[in-house]
Amino acid sequence: MQSVSVIGLGAMGTALARELLDNGYRLTVWNRTADKAARLVEAGATLAASPSEAIRASDVTITCIRSHGDTRALLGAEPAALSGKTIIELSTGESAEANSLMDWIHARGADCLIGMISVFPKDIGSADSAILVVGREETWARCSEILTTLGGASARIGEDPIALAAIYASLVLPRQGFMFGMIYGAILCEKAGISMKDYVEVLPLTIRIVHDYFDLFAATVPDGNFADPPASLGVYHAAFEDVLGTCRALGAPDELPRLLRDLLQRGMDAGLGDQQVTALTRLLAKLDVS
Amino acid sequence: MQSVSVIGLGAMGTALARELLDNGYRLTVWNRTADKAARLVEAGATLAASPSEAIRASDVTITCIRSHGDTRALLGAEPAALSGKTIIELSTGESAEANSLMDWIHARGADCLIGMISVFPKDIGSADSAILVVGREETWARCSEILTTLGGASARIGEDPIALAAIYASLVLPRQGFMFGMIYGAILCEKAGISMKDYVEVLPLTIRIVHDYFDLFAATVPDGNFADPPASLGVYHAAFEDVLGTCRALGAPDELPRLLRDLLQRGMDAGLGDQQVTALTRLLAKLDVS
Numbered sequence: 001m002q003s004v005s006v007i008g009l010g011a012m013g014t015a016l017a018r019e020l021l022d023n024g025y026r027l028t029v030w031n032r033t034a035d036k037a038a039r040l041v042e043a044g045a046t047l048a049a050s051p052s053e054a055i056r057a058s059d060v061t062i063t064c065i066r067s068h069g070d071t072r073a074l075l076g077a078e079p080a081a082l083s084g085k086t087i088i089e090l091s092t093g094e095s096a097e098a099n100s101l102m103d104w105i106h107a108r109g110a111d112c113l114i115g116m117i118s119v120f121p122k123d124i125g126s127a128d129s130a131i132l133v134v135g136r137e138e139t140w141a142r143c144s145e146i147l148t149t150l151g152g153a154s155a156r157i158g159e160d161p162i163a164l165a166a167i168y169a170s171l172v173l174p175r176q177g178f179m180f181g182m183i184y185g186a187i188l189c190e191k192a193g194i195s196m197k198d199y200v201e202v203l204p205l206t207i208r209i210v211h212d213y214f215d216l217f218a219a220t221v222p223d224g225n226f227a228d229p230p231a232s233l234g235v236y237h238a239a240f241e242d243v244l245g246t247c248r249a250l251g252a253p254d255e256l257p258r259l260l261r262d263l264l265q266r267g268m269d270a271g272l273g274d275q276q277v278t279a280l281t282r283l284l285a286k287l288d289v290s
Numbered sequence: 291m292q293s294v295s296v297i298g299l300g301a302m303g304t305a306l307a308r309e310l311l312d313n314g315y316r317l318t319v320w321n322r323t324a325d326k327a328a329r330l331v332e333a334g335a336t337l338a339a340s341p342s343e344a345i346r347a348s349d350v351t352i353t354c355i356r357s358h359g360d361t362r363a364l365l366g367a368e369p370a371a372l373s374g375k376t377i378i379e380l381s382t383g384e385s386a387e388a389n390s391l392m393d394w395i396h397a398r399g400a401d402c403l404i405g406m407i408s409v410f411p412k413d414i415g416s417a418d419s420a421i422l423v424v425g426r427e428e429t430w431a432r433c434s435e436i437l438t439t440l441g442g443a444s445a446r447i448g449e450d451p452i453a454l455a456a457i458y459a460s461l462v463l464p465r466q467g468f469m470f471g472m473i474y475g476a477i478l479c480e481k482a483g484i485s486m487k488d489y490v491e492v493l494p495l496t497i498r499i500v501h502d503y504f505d506l507f508a509a510t511v512p513d514g515n516f517a518d519p520p521a522s523l524g525v526y527h528a529a530f531e532d533v534l535g536t537c538r539a540l541g542a543p544d545e546l547p548r549l550l551r552d553l554l555q556r557g558m559d560a561g562l563g564d565q566q567v568t569a570l571t572r573l574l575a576k577l578d579v580s
Contacts, residue, residue, distance in 0.1 A: 094532055095539065118495040120502070130495055153495070157484055165536040166482030170475025170489060171496040172533060173547060176526070177467030179503045179567065180550055185460025186511055186571040192456030194447055196512040199460060203504055205408040205420055205443070206461040210500055212410070213469050214493055221476055222486040236466070242384055243462060246455040249385065253574050257463060259549050260470055277469065281476040284543050 002026065003058040004146060007051055007074070008065035008091070009036040015121035016062060016090075016150055021045060022125070023149050028057040052081035060086045060143060068093035068101045068114075075105070082110040088143060089114045090131065095165035102135070102161060111139040114161055116168055119151065127152035134164045178210065184256045191250040217278055226272075226279035233280070234273035237264040292316065293348040294436060297341055297364070298355040298381070299326040305411035306352060306380075306440055311335060312415075313439050318347040342371035350376045350433060358383035358391045358404075365395070372400040378433060379404045380421065388451035392425070401429040404451055406458055409441065417442035424454045468500065474546045481540040507568055516562075516569035523570070524563035527554040 002025055006017040009031035017040050021027050027045040029037050030053070037047050048054035051074050055061045063071045071091050075082060087105055089098075089112065098114045105112040115133035123129045129151035133140065140156040147154040157163050182203065189199045220226055240261040247254035263280060272279045292315055296307040299321035307330050311317050317335040319327050320343070327337045338344035341364050345351045353361045361381050365372060377395055379388075379402065388404045395402040403425035413419045419441035423430065430446040437444040447453050472493065479489045510516055530551040537544035553570060562569045 094535060096535075118492070119498070123498075128494070128498075130492060132492065153492075155488075155492070157488060157492075158482075160482075162536070162539060163482045163484055165532070166478045166540060167484060167489075167492065169533040169536045169547070170472075170478045170484075171492065172471075172529060173475045173478075174468045174471030174493070175496045175499045175503055176530075176550055177469075177471030177546065178464045178500050179467075179507070180553065180570075181462075181464030181467030182460075182504070182507050183568065183570050183574060185463045186507075187575045188456045188460045188463075190571075190575070192448075192450075192453045194453055194457060194460075198445075198447060199457075200508040200512055202408070202420065202422065202443075202445070202457065202461065203464070203507070204418070206465045207500060207504060208409070208418075209465045210468050210497060213465055214472070214497060217469070217472050217476075217493070218490040222490055239462060240466075242455070243459040245384060245386075246452070246459045249452060250456060255549060255553070256467065257459070259545060260466055263470065263545070278473065280470075280473050281480075284473060285477045285480070 002146075003028065003060075005029065005048070005054040005058040005061040007031075007054055007061060007063045009040070010064065011121045012090070012117060012124075013062075013064040014040070015124040016064060017045065018043075019125040019150055020146070025146075025149075026058075028054050030054040050078070051075070052078035055081045055085055055087075058085075060088060060146060062088045062090060062146075064090040067091050068097040072101050072104060075108075079108045082108040084109060086111040086113070086139060086143060088112075088133070088147070090117055092116075095161040098134075098161035098164065111136065111142075113139055113143055113147075113156075114164060115147070116164055117151070118171060124150055130154050132157050132164065132167055134158050134161055180256055184253070188246065188250060188252045191252050216276070220276050220278045221281055224282070226276040226282075229274075229276040231277075232274050233264060233267045233277045236277050237261070237268055237273070240264055292436075293318065293350075295319065295338070295344040295348040295351040297321075297344055297351060297353045299330070300354065301411045302380070302407060302414075303352075303354040304330070305414040306354060307335065308333075309415040309440055310436070315436075315439075316348075318344050320344040340368070341365070342368035345371045345375055345377075348375075350378060350436060352378045352380060352436075354380040357381050358387040362391050362394060365398075369398045372398040374399060376401040376403070376429060376433060378402075378423070378437070380407055382406075385451040385455035388424075388454065392451060401426065401432075403429055403433055403437075403446075404454060405437070406454055407441070408461060414440055420444050422447050422454065422457055424448050424451055470546055474543070478536065478540060478542045481542050506566070510566050510568045511571055514572070516566040516572075519564075519566040521567075522564050523554060523557045523567045526567045527551070527558055527563070530554055 004025045005028040030048040113133040113135035115131045119129040130153035131151045243257045295318040320338040403423040405421045405423035409419040420443035421441045533547045
C-alpha cells in the first residue's frame with residue numbers, strides 16, 4: 001500500500017485526501033487547524049503533528065494551500081525533511097513564483113511537480129478530470145498513478161512552469177470569453193426588452209454550438225488546414241458587422257464585439273476571408289492589434 | 291391534415307420540408323432549380339410551378355432563401371397571392387431589412403413571423419432545437435405547432451425584429467468569445483512549446499466549466515443577486531493579471547485578455563470586487579470602456 005501525505009485540508013485538499021483514502025493509499029495529513037482533519041482521521045488517515053512530520057511519513061507529499069509563496073514558507077521551516085522526497089505542489093500562483101519554488105525544492109535534494117487543478121472539488125477522482133503538471137519526466141513517471149487516481153485525464157505538459165501558466169491562460173480565456181459574451185448579451189437583451197429569464201432559456205442553444213466550435217478547432221488547428229470552411233471568416237466578419245449594428249441601434253456597449261470584429265477585419269485584410277476563422281491562430285501571433 | 295408550403299430547398303429548407311412531411315403535413319414546395327425538390331416529391335410533396343402557386347396552396351408558407359431582400363423580391367412578383375396568408379420568413383438578414391419586409395407583408399394583407407434558426411440542418415426536429423421568431427402574438431398562436439414540430443424549443447420573443455437581432459447577437463457573442471479564447475490560447479500554447487494536439491486534448495476541461503459558468507449566470511442574473519460568490523470578481527481580476535503576465539513573458543498578443551482585465555478593473559473601481567463577476571451585467575450597461 002503506497003503512502004501519500006496531504007498538506008492543506010481546504011475544500012480541494014480534503015477532496016484529494018478523501019479520494020486517496022478511498023483508493024487504498026496510506027494517508028498522512030496535516031492542516032493549520034487540526035479539526036479539519038477529524039473526519040479523515042476517522043476514516044483511517046494519520047494526523048501529523050507538523051508539516052515536516054507529514055513529509056517524512058511518505059515518499060510523496062501533496063501540498064494544496066494558498067500560494068506557492070506560502071508553500072515555500074511552510075517547507076522552509078524544516079528543509080532537512082525534504083531530502084529524497086517528492087513534493088506535488090497544487091497551490092495556485094504565478095509562474096515566476098512557481099519557478100523559484102521549483103528551484104528551491106530541487107536545491108534541497110527533493111523532486112517536485114507543480115500542478116494546476118482544472119476542476120471543482122466535487123469532480124476529483126472522475127475519469128475526465130485533470131491535474132496538469134510540470135516537472136521532470138522521471139518525477140511524473142513516479143507520481144502519475146497518484147495523479148491519475150485524482151483525475152483520470154491528468155497529464156504532464158513539460159518541465160517549465162511557464163508551460164503551466166500558458167495552459168492555464170489558454171483554458172481560462174475560452175471560458176471567460178464565453179462568460180463575457182453572456183454579459184454583453186444580457187445587456188443587449190435587456191435593452192431590447194427580452195427578459196433575463198428568456199435569455200437564460202435560450203443560452204443552452206449556444207452552448208451546444210460551443211461543442212461544434214471545439215470540433216472545428218480540433219479539426220483544423222493541429223493540422224493547419226484552414227481551407228473549405230462551411231462558414232468562412234468572411235461570414236463571421238459580416239455577422240459581427242450585424243452585431244455592431246444591433247449594438248448601435250439599441251445603444252448597448254460594444255467593446256467585446258468591436259474587438260472581435262477588428263480581429264476579423266485583420267483576417268479580411270490579410271486575404272483570409274474565404275478561410276476557416278481558426279486561420280487567425282496563425283495571423284494574430286504576428287499582429288499588434290492595439 | 292394541415293397544409294404548409296416551403297419556398298427554398300437549400301440544406302436548411304430541405305431539412306424543414308422533410309421534417310414537415312415526416313410529421314404528416316401536406317407539403318407544397320418550390321425551389322429556383324426544381325431538381326432539388328425531386329426526393330421530396332417522391333416522398334409525397336407537391337411541386338409548385340411558381341412561388342405564388344406555392345403560397346396559394348397553403349395557409350402558411352415558410353420562406354428560407356438567401357436574405358430578407360431576396361424574399362421580398364420573390365414575394366413581390368405576385369403580391370396578390372399574399373392576401374390572407376401567413377409567411378414564416380427564415381432567411382437571414384439585418385433587423386432594418388426584416389422590419390421593412392414585415393411592414394411590406396402586413397401592408398399586403400398577410401401575416402408574418404420572422405425567425406432565426408439556431409441549429410444546423412441535422413438538428414431540425416429535435417426537442418431542444420429552436421426557431422426563435424418575432425411577430426404578432428396571434429400569428430405565433432396559429433403557427434406555433436408547425437414551429438415546435440421543427441424545433442421543440444421554438445419560441446416567440448416579441449413583436450419587433452430588433453428583438454430578433456438582439457437575441458441573435460446575444461447568442462453569437464458567448465460562443466464567439468469562446469472561439470476567440472481558443473485562438474488566443476493556441477498562440478500562448480505554441481509560444482510555450484505546447485503542441486496543438488495537446489491543447490486540443492485539454493480543451494474539453496474548459497468546455498465543462500462553460501456549463502458551470504452558465505449555471506452561475508442563470509442563478510444570479512435573472513434575480514440580480516450577486517452576493518456571496520464562490521469566486522469573486524476580485525479573484526477573476528487577479529487571474530487576468532496573471533494571464534497578462536503570462537502573455538508578456540511569452541511575447542504573445544494580449545488584446546482579448548487585456549479587454550477582459552480592463553472590464554474587470556471597472557468592476558473593481560466600482561467596488562464590485564467581492565461580488566459575482568456577473569454583476570458586470572449591471573455596471574457595463576452604464577459605462578463607456580472604449
